[in-house]
Amino acid sequence: MNRNSNHNSQTQGRKEREWELRRQEILDAAQKIFEKGGYFNATMAQIASEAEFGVGTLYQFFPNKQGLFAEVILREVESFMQGLRDLLSTRSLWQEQLKLFVEYKLTWVDKRPEFQRLVMEIFYAPIHDVAPQIIDEFKELHMENLQILQDIFIQANKDGYTFDPDLMSIATMGTLNAIASDWYMGLLKKAPIEYISGVLNGILGGKRDV
Amino acid sequence: MNRNSNHNSQTQGRKEREWELRRQEILDAAQKIFEKGGYFNATMAQIASEAEFGVGTLYQFFPNKQGLFAEVILREVESFMQGLRDLLSTRSLWQEQLKLFVEYKLTWVDKRPEFQRLVMEIFYAPIHDVAPQIIDEFKELHMENLQILQDIFIQANKDGYTFDPDLMSIATMGTLNAIASDWYMGLLKKAPIEYISGVLNGILGGKRDV
Amino acid sequence: MNRNSNHNSQTQGRKEREWELRRQEILDAAQKIFEKGGYFNATMAQIASEAEFGVGTLYQFFPNKQGLFAEVILREVESFMQGLRDLLSTRSLWQEQLKLFVEYKLTWVDKRPEFQRLVMEIFYAPIHDVAPQIIDEFKELHMENLQILQDIFIQANKDGYTFDPDLMSIATMGTLNAIASDWYMGLLKKAPIEYISGVLNGILGGKRDV
Amino acid sequence: MNRNSNHNSQTQGRKEREWELRRQEILDAAQKIFEKGGYFNATMAQIASEAEFGVGTLYQFFPNKQGLFAEVILREVESFMQGLRDLLSTRSLWQEQLKLFVEYKLTWVDKRPEFQRLVMEIFYAPIHDVAPQIIDEFKELHMENLQILQDIFIQANKDGYTFDPDLMSIATMGTLNAIASDWYMGLLKKAPIEYISGVLNGILGGKRDV
């Protein structure tokens, strides 16, 4: 799950568990600070203070500020993705999967409005230039989202729909992200979750090839 | 209207024209640097060097780094909006307007792939906090986009379509922005302009209420 | 009179007179700005703007900021001294001269409360280090003050007083300057001119050697 | 009372004592640099170099240049005042107190000739504008001086003298400060301490109302 935890939790000793605990405390603190003002306005001292550790301690767990930021982002994105994977694996009908996908994403946006901002920060240069592995990993996860949607639309076409899976996956993600952005900007008339049925209708309404 | 529109050389002296020229040179240089590494990684020294001016000169034309950034963003966004307004005013049928809108946006994305990143940078906290007038002005322009699309979908409904104009304006913008983002990230299979007909079909296909 | 004016005003042409006029305008403007915030907070641009000249023009009349400041100070101090000399030359009795001295100084303080501050600024380092000629000239004028007072007290001793001229000249100047400082600081209960008789009484009262 | 008086090493840990030590080292270095060229010519880099610390370290102990300057001034002034208070509290006769006051001030001037300049710098505009608490605190201490002298002269009047306490306090301070200034400027024939008896004679000589 976590890239730095031992895979076999049976063999973890107290030491390892405490270490992982402190690591997560730091990540929690860092996420809070990063969400407040973005990467550049966060300082290691603020994060250390929030985490109730010394500044030096942060560097025992993470190589530098960028590495800490990367872990925060990826932990959140992976948490989102894992929840999505778990959810979709419970259903096999594409209609149900599409509904769950839209519900899950918009519920997440509702609960974690800063998430969108945090994710958008990835496209910034310093992370671009100096920590390309983050952007790569993020791209992969973004593509996983698109692939899930494409598979759904491919299934739909087997039921007589005529979606362009490539375009529709982009359009669906784009629509959901636009709802998130506009919500974050305060431009939305309704809460994100109230758009669920509208989005589904918009996708499915009258699209069947008969 | 447009703050850069005093191009009436009839009433401008040589001084004014040269002043405006230098101002645009600085804005060009700043845009280049800002696009490369984002607001925070850009330094005034880099911009000055790129513009082939001394650092002090930048401060003769702009009050500070933020002000310069704001002008860069707004110049670009307003240029986009003005082109859009001019274009749409030539047609009155909603179908034609929608087609022009999608074409215009995707053509722009094709020509200026950095534009999306530049615009996304606005949502960052520091600019948020310290220069709220930028974010306000940007919001207004974003809402103008949405309003144009809503008007188009309202017209469409008079022709028997059953669009939800609110949702469809968000979805259309979101889809176009997603194409822009994915293009910028290198995740797109085709160039943005190749998605034009797909997007239009996706919106219009089978949506008529009959 | 003015160190930069031709001595023979008969031979001054229009050019010379206009030049001197502009010079004084700049000095007036500079004095106003220097008095407002001191030497370091004044900028050449402010002074130029106040004088309604271009910045470059300032450098046609004065070598640099320090030189301009020096001229401002010395013009004021010399004006003070010249007025004092003229005034004292009208009387020969030491009692009258002492009275005039005290009156003159305190009236000046009343009219030009910033004068004290301006003069104190001389002791600052930049002028100290880089323009020692100013401090020297100022010292000379300060010593002229002390000498005038010493002469008065020497005369007084011939009338039976037992002043220590050296100490009394310092004490008298110090008292008058203290009134000026405290007035400038807003710590004085009465206006400077209301201290005139008190100061004279304090010096003369019961001092006669009988 | 005195902000630097936490010298009770009983209750202080090693950390606290070392912290206070470094703080004083920085203040010493800053005082040296400020005395040399005044507030504006001093740079934080010079002070850091003199203190043998990095520049950043200065900002761990003081909020900014102005704060550092304020502490330097107030440390010195309060040290002067505390010594004065302690000294005067040992005697109750006004004659003795006046003698001690004059001696103390002139001895201080002798030992710390830069002190006067440092104090005069307070009256400068920038410090005036931006750090008004310094000027306020300084005014209070100056007024404490004047009050001490006024009390002395009020006592004297009970013994038959006819001093104007208000004026005499100003005159006495002014005289002592004038000795300090002239000494600093190199205009004095004798060392400050050699003026002690002269000043006392000047004040008391023949002043009794009989």
Next chain:
DNA sequence: TATGAATGAGCTTTCATTCAT
């Protein structure tokens, strides 16, 4: 002669990172 646009050295201040304890 008068100008003011252009300059760039130099300032204060911040903060990620290190390392002695």
Next chain:
DNA sequence: AATGAATGAAAGCTCATTCAT
């Protein structure tokens, strides 16, 4: 292992001075 004092490079911005017009 945990600390946080110390660091110093690097940033934004100012302004006295110059010089082409």
